[in-house]
Amino acid sequence: MYEIIFYLTSAIAVLAASAILIAPHPVHAALYLVISLLALALLFFLLGAPLLAALQVMIYAGAIMVLFLFLIMVMNLRPGQNQSAPLASGWKGPAFLALILLLELLWILNRFQITATNNITAIEPKAVGLALFGPYLLVVEVAAVLLLAALVAALYLSRKERS
Amino acid sequence: MSQFLWLIPGSPMLGALIIALLGGYLKQRHFSILASCAAAVAFLTVLLAWLMGAATSQPLQQTLYTWIGVGNWMPTIGFTLDRLALVMVSVVSSIGLLIHIYSITFMAGDSDQRRYYFFLNLFLAGMLLLILADNLLLLYLGWELVGLCSFALIGFWYRDPLRASAGRKAFITTRIGDLSLALGIFLLFNEFNELSVSVLLANATVQWETGSQMPILAALLILGGAIGKSAQLPLQIWLPDAMAGPSPVSALIHAATMVTAGVYLIARTYPLFELAPQVQWSVAAIGTLTIIYGASAALAQNDIKRVLAYSTISQVGYMFLALGCGANALALLHLTTHAFFKALLFLTAGTMIRTNDNEHNIHNLGKRGNHSSLIRWCFLIGAASLAGFPIITAGFYSKEAILTATWSAPTGPLLWAFAAFGSLLTAVYIFRVYFFVFQGSRSGSPMPPIPAPMTWSLSILALASLVVGFVEFPEGWPGLHLWSDWLRDELGSASHPTLATAYSLQFIACVLPLIGIGVALVLVRREKLGFELPLAAFLRTGWNFDALYQIILIRPYFTLARFFKNVEALLIEGTLQKMTRSGMTVATACRDGLEYGVLNKSITGLLAGLRLGHMRLSATQNGLLSRYALMISAGAVFLLGYWLW
Amino acid sequence: MIPLSHSLTIAALLFVLGLAIILLRRELLFILMGLEVMFNGVALTAIAAGQYWNNPDGQVLTIFLMVVTAAELAVALILVWLAFEHLKTTQVDMLTRLKDDTKGGAP
Amino acid sequence: MHSADLISLAPFIALILGGLTILALGVWPKPVSTQILTMVAIAFLFLGAVATLFWDAPHEVNGMLVTDNLSRLFTQFFMFGTAVIIILSSGYTPIKNEVREEYLSLLLFSTLGMTLLIASQNLMMAFVGLEILTVPLFALVAWQPARNGAIEGGVKYALLAGFAAAFFLYGTALAYTSAGTIDLTVLGAVTTNAELLAISVTLILVGVGFKLALIPFHMWAPDIYQAAPAPITALFASIAKVAALVFLIRLLCMQLQHIWEALLPLIWMLAVASMVAGNLLALHQQNLKRLLAYSSIAHLGYIFVALAAGNSLGRDAAIYYALTYALMNLGTFAVITAFTRHDQDRQDLEEFRGLGRRHPVLGIAMGVCLLALAGVPPTAGFIAKLIAFGAAIEAGHTILAIIAVLNTALAFYYYLRILNVFYDTNETNLGAAQYSQGTLIIVVTITLLIIAFGIFPEWVLGLI
Incomplete structure (x- = not known):
């Protein structure tokens, strides 16, 4: 049962992502992305990361997608400017390259003796919290600076020209 | 004491530098005094070394500076004053000082004392450096x-x-x-x-x-x-x-x-x-x-x-x-x-x-x-x-x-x-x-x-x-x-x-x-x-050593040079005499072929090749974002490919 | 139970899919979405590995990934919007003012 | 947290506090003049540099940051470099009115990113550091969006940097997969799954290679160099790149030495590709900023020649070269900044024709910087190349050294071409330079440093 859910969810995540590749309209693409992200959240949960599953839903599916949709909305206010292009004409080369990369990665990942499995045990939010504010405390603090920097940058870029 | 070792070659060096760089501001007679003072400082430092017991102690050492310290290559500017060096610096600095003093009157009339004392001081510095170098x-x-x-x-x-x-x-x-x-x-x-x-x-x-x-x-x-x-x-x-x-x-x-x-x-x-x-x-x-x-x-x-x-x-x-x-x-x-x-x-x-x-x-x-x-x-x-x-x-x-x-x-x-x-x-x-x-x-x-x-x-x-x-x-x-x-x-x-x-x-x-x-x-x-x-x-x-060298080294060298010159002249003249108009044309054609065909071509070819390489590469730089990402992915594929290969 | 390599394979699939989106789609918004998919592939790798090693570092890694992505995406989105505002386009093909002048100058 | 930790963290704290102070001053009810903001920024940079002097023995903070000689040297250098960029920016007419609290605080945050990056002992810390370094640059490239090409540059850089960051992170995740940790000291000791670790470092190399603009990850560089305001280009070309490079050196040469050895053939190939293609691309380039971007690519190739040696000599050579390289580029771009016109950078080489004669100080400085880039003694550029190629020869990579020397010869052509234009007797009619006293002082200082480091290389080598 567990396995079925896992592989099914994986299939959804991958298929939804592939749909972005060919979706004609940005809104459709964004919706496919949401599906993929939600499926991923479920995968996280199945892999014993309940906290991350929740965060995935909140941050990605919630916040980030809203940003995307908002932007799409803003742009769509001006009709005629924003036709999405079909697949670019020279698509075969890049697609082939991506395929090679995939094969390489798969080859590499299946070459190593790391296939052993243990029973899935959930790593509780508490453990994550302890790690976050124990050894990773400095990174947390620094990440705050990163957010501040991004905020300043975004604020500057988004304001009207200084008179 | 060892921290003053640098003064021994350093003071004449400094003297030379001052004379060379600031000499324009000094009068002729000041050069001799300045140079003598520089030599005197070196001598006094040596004297001081004697008084401080350099003669009986372990060799004094001072490392001023390591020039480029990479790997085994560690050229230092460092001095060692052992007994051998002590004798040498004593002789050199004392005689150097005496001769500087002697020169004050000996060179008094000369109009180019700046150059003289610059080199004299520089010589003293070089000699002391050579002795003290570790x-x-x-x-x-x-x-x-x-x-x-x-x-x-x-x-x-x-x-x-x-x-x-x-x-x-x-x-x-x-x-x-x-x-x-x-x-x-x-x-x-x-x-x-x-x-x-x-x-x-x-x-x-x-x-x-x-x-x-x-x-x-x-x-x-x-x-x-x-x-x-x-x-x-x-x-x-x-x-x-x-x-x-x-x-x-x-x-x-x-x-x-x-x-x-x-x-x-x-x-x-x-x-x-x-x-x-x-x-x-x-x-x-x-x-x-x-x-x-x-x-x-x-x-x-x-x-x-x-x-x-x-x-x-x-x-x-x-x-x-x-x-x-x-x-x-x-x-x-x-x-x-x-x-x-x-x-x-x-x-x-x-x-x-x-x-x-x-x-x-x-x-x-x-x-x-x-x-x-x-x-x-x-x-x-x-x-x-x-x-x-x-x-x-x-x-x-x-x-x-x-x-x-x-x-x-x-x-x-x-x-x-x-x-x-x-x-x-x-x-x-x-x-x-x-x-x-x-x-x-x-x-x-x-x-x-x-x-x-x-x-x-x-x-x-x-x-x-x-x-x-x-x-x-x-x-x-x-x-x-x-x-x-x-x-x-x-x-x-x-x-x-x-x-x-x-x-x-x-x-x-x-x-x-x-x-x-x-x-x-x-x-x-x-x-x-x-x-x-x-x-x-x-x-x-x-x-007659000079004559000997003249005979066995210099003259053969000149003879050889002259020989080649003659050979060249003979060949060219001889060829010219024998050359008919048509032969000349052929030769010119050949030379042209060599000069323009090979040398010139290869140089222009190299330049053109470089230029072509530039053009080809430059053309890839077409401003298209997807292309840039593609190149990055290609690089990644290539680097990963190395591990599979 | 799920072998680690299966999770990693799915993650790699996502990563390459994201990459393909970036390479193939010629619109800035799609490229940004492709980036998100790539990052999600990475997140899945980290979480699967975290499960395998049974320590929380993988999840911590993913949390930071989300933070960084959010920060980066915010600025990038605004830049896309600026492009739309000033240059009236979100097509990659139109953003090619900066490039080598291939006419070639004097040697 | 111990007091030793605090001492180690002091420079980072100074940078954060500096950024915050400037932001606070910027929104102060009474308007604060730009000059005061600039001075505050420089003061905090100075404080941070002074704080590094209190580091004594190498100290590890929480397993995340290490404060050793290498960190100290480059932390100080980044502070110096940022101060230079700030001074250049405040005398730079096209964005003069835009150098306010956002600009300065973003610069300080970016510097924080560099210092964190080179001191990091943990891949996560390195990644966050890298992003703090990068994200402000998105905005700084597109500063004053109405400028020609600014937005396009910003977009390109933001998207491609994200793309490269994905590779970096994927590498990190795979490293974690291989050993269950991303602490570099632990990773350095782990021997199981070494090949997977090597592969993950390869992916990290892709991410860092993007920052370094190595061939084939280089294509963004000329566009961004062209789009960004000249002082920001200077930042890109010097300290930002060096930060990534020093991180790579720490990662490969100090923490994961066995991986370094495994990667040597790859480094060899990257070095050759970067040198050859970089120089070819620069050969007939007419746009000076783009030309310097290509020359930077070639220089990174030379640095990788040193890294390909795989011994401690190569490491030292790479460090020395990194510092020298940053100085030379700072100098060159400082001159370009000084030669700006009121609204735009001069870009085409033609626009610089004859300016060296009109402005002797700037002309000589440009000459020294270009000769240093070309590797002419007695400048630091010569010693850097000498040690780098020497390291390659010592490691037995004679062919690599020969390729490098041939490339140096090729590079002479375009450096001399620039100088030739600068000292042409026909003068461009595009007007004279506009620069502040500060810019002039910076230019002279850097020129002197380049010569001094060439004569006394031990000033730098002794600090490593």
């Missing part, structure tokens, strides 16, 4: 600096083409030696990955077998450098011509200090020579030959400075002989005494030349007979010391010791016989000069007074020429035996003959100068009557 790179720097200054000072009056060419000759000849030294340094660095002299020698003694190929090669290359700088056979030809420079320069550079750099170098690296006994013996052999060569050539000279120049060659030969016999400490002792008496002789000669309207010829100097008694006495002291007049002169003690030590070296008696003969000749040639110049001289017209700085430097040098030898009385004599014992740890000691042999050798050494003086008297009388010395012309030209 690694071969820095030593080589000093070595080259010294060579450069020597060149510049020999040709100081460069408007005279003869003097200028003398400078060039010295430079080119010593370069041959320098090249050899450089190769030696490369070889040593290549073998040991190390530049520090002490570490390098220690490694060499551990890793190399005595008499094996590497130490022989290394010692030979170093010997080559030493021969060039010290004017030994067969690279001695530059030194007599070097007398074209001002007399103080001759005294400082070409008698007292620079020419002994080779001796210092060999003494510094003597463990290498001990690993190569064959080379060590050839050092002695070269020394012996040079003694005879120099002394015999000096015998026939009429130019007083040339006599002294050949005498220097010959005396440095004694030092080489001592080195070759393993008596390094004695070589150093002779170096010291020689520095004093030879500087004294040069300075007196310089004064005479100066006061007698640039007269170099000893016959004419004697005819004028117009010398103050100070000059006369100083020259006499210098000459006696040079001849090794027994008991009272410094030269006796150093030279006698070398002669005695020679006896017990391999093929010692033979070497001794040559050296003793040289010693006899020494007395002959120097007293020949003395008798010519001073015998029968009486003060006719009033002498121009000798200025105080000159008097002082001459007196000090004269005193030193007498007393310095007392530090080392001969083997078996009562009195001090400081020198050898003091240097034994650093320089080793030579084997001595039995006491009985030593006494008889010492007796001979005492007698030889006296015989020589007698012979000189006879010789001078005969010469005044018009009898030339046998072989005089041959000897006067320094055994």
Whole structure:
């Protein structure tokens, strides 16, 4: 049962992502992305990361997608400017390259003796919290600076020209 | 104390820099004072080192700065003051100071004192650097600096083409030696990955077998450098011509200090020579030959400075002989005494030349007979010391010791016989000069007074020429035996003959100068009557070495050049004559084909290829974001592909 | 139970899919979405590995990934919007003013 | 947290506090003049640099940051570099009125990112550091969006940087997969799954290679160099790149040495590709900023020649070269900044024609910097190349060294071409330079440093 859910969810995540590749309209693409992200959240949960599953839903599916949709909305206010292009004409080369990369990665990942499995045990939010504010405390603090920097940058870029 | 070591080469260097950079703001007479002060600081630092007990303590060391410290390559600017270096810096700085002081009046009238004192100070800095350097790179720097200054000072009056060419000759000849030294340094660095002299020698003694190929090669290359700088056979030809420079320069550079750099170098690296006994013996052999060569050539000279120049060659030969016999400490002792008496002789000669309207010829100097008694006495002291007049002169003690030590070296008696003969000749040639110049001289017209700085430097040098030898009385004599014992740890000691042999050798050494003086008297009388010395012309030209080189090196070179020129001319002319119009067209076509078809094409082809490469690559840079991402992915694919491959 | 390599394979699939989106789609918004998909592939790798090693570092890694992505995306989105505002386009093909002048100058 | 930790963290704290202070001053009810803001920024940079002097023995903070000689040297250098960029910016007319609290605080945050990156002991810290370094640059490239090409540059950089960051992170995740940790000290000791670790480092190399603009990750560089305001280009070309490079050196040469050895063939290939293609691309380039971007690519190739040696000499050479490289580029771009016109950078080489004659100080400085880039003694550029190629030869990579030397010869062509234009007798009619006293002082200082480091390389080598 567990396995079925896992592989099914994986299939959804991958298929939804592939749909972005060919979706004609940005809104459709964004919706496919949401599906993929939600499926991923479920995968996280199945892999014993309940906290991350929740965060995935909140941050990605919630916040980030809203940003995307908002932007799409803003742009769509001006009709005629924003036709999405079909697949670019020279698509075969890049697609082939991506395929090679995939094969390489798969080859590499299946070459190593790391296939052993243990029973899935959930790593509780508490453990994550302890790690976050124990050894990773400095990174947390620094990440705050990163957010501040991004905020300043975004604020500057988004304001009207200084008179 | 060791933190002040840098002052020794540093203060003359600074002096030179100030004179060079700020000289525009100074008056002519200030240069001499500034330069003398710089030399004085160096001398005082050395004095301070003595007072602080540098003579008895461990070697002092100071590392100023590591130039590029990467991997094993650690060239430092660092100084070591051990006993060998202490002796050398004492000699160099004291004589350097005296000669700076002497120059104050000697060069007073010259209009280009800035250049003179710049090079004089720079020379002093280079010499002290060479002595104090704790690694071969820095030593080589000093070595080259010294060579450069020597060149510049020999040709100081460069408007005279003869003097200028003398400078060039010295430079080119010593370069041959320098090249050899450089190769030696490369070889040593290549073998040991190390530049520090002490570490390098220690490694060499551990890793190399005595008499094996590497130490022989290394010692030979170093010997080559030493021969060039010290004017030994067969690279001695530059030194007599070097007398074209001002007399103080001759005294400082070409008698007292620079020419002994080779001796210092060999003494510094003597463990290498001990690993190569064959080379060590050839050092002695070269020394012996040079003694005879120099002394015999000096015998026939009429130019007083040339006599002294050949005498220097010959005396440095004694030092080489001592080195070759393993008596390094004695070589150093002779170096010291020689520095004093030879500087004294040069300075007196310089004064005479100066006061007698640039007269170099000893016959004419004697005819004028117009010398103050100070000059006369100083020259006499210098000459006696040079001849090794027994008991009272410094030269006796150093030279006698070398002669005695020679006896017990391999093929010692033979070497001794040559050296003793040289010693006899020494007395002959120097007293020949003395008798010519001073015998029968009486003060006719009033002498121009000798200025105080000159008097002082001459007196000090004269005193030193007498007393310095007392530090080392001969083997078996009562009195001090400081020198050898003091240097034994650093320089080793030579084997001595039995006491009985030593006494008889010492007796001979005492007698030889006296015989020589007698012979000189006879010789001078005969010469005044018009009898030339046998072989005089041959000897006067320094055994015709210049002509020899002219024949075996220079002329073949020119002939070869001319030959090629002729061949070229013949070919072209001959071809032209034979060439018909059509043939010419063919030839032109061929040449065109070669020139334009091959050379031109290949160059334009290369350029076009580069340009094409530029264009092709530039075309990829089309501003398309997807393309950029594609390239990144391609790179990733490529790099990952490496791991699968 | 799920072998680690299966999770990693799915993650690699997502990563390459994201990459393909970036390479193939010529619109800035799609490229940004492709980036998100790539990052999600990475997140899945980290979480699967975290499960395998049974320590929370993988999850911590993913949390930081989310933070960084959010920060980066915010600025990038605004830049896209600026492009739309000033240059009136979100097509990659139109953003090619900066490029080598291939006419070639004097040698 | 111990006091030793605090001492180690002091420079980072100074940078954060500096950024915050400037932001606070910017929104102060009473308007604060730009000059005061600039001075505050420089003061905090100075404080941070001084704080590094209190580091003594190498100290590890929480397993995340290490403060050793390498960190100290480059932290100080980044502070210096940022101060230079700030001074250049405040005298730079096209964005003069836009150098306010946002600009300065973003610069300080970016510098924080660099210092964190080079001191990081943990891949996560390195990644966050890298992002703090990068994200402000998105905005700084597009500063004053109305400028020509600004937005396009910003968009390109933001998207591609994200793309490269994905590779970096994927590498990190795979490294974690291989050993269950991303602590570099632990990773360095782990020997199981070494090949997977090597592969993950390869992916990280892609991410860092993007920052370094190595061939084939280089294509963004010329566009961004062209789009960004000249002082920001200087930042890109010098300290930002060096930060990534020093991180790579720490990662490969100090922490994961066995991986370094495994990666040597890859480094070899990257070095050759970057040198050859970089120089070819620069050869006939007419746009000076783009040309310098390509020359930077070639220089990174030379640095990788040193890294390909795989020994401690190569490491030292790379460090020395990194510092020298940053100085030379700072100098060159400082001159370009000084030669700006009121609204736009000069870009085409033609626009610089004859300016070296009109402005002798700037002309000589440009000459020294270009000769240093070309590797002429007695500049630091010569010593850098000497040691780098020497390291390659010592490691037995004679062919690589020969390729590098040939490339140096090729590079001479375009450096001399620039100089030739600068000293042409025909002068451009586009007007004279406009620069502040500060810019002039910076230019002279850097020129002197380049010569001084060339004569006394031990000043730098002794600090490593």
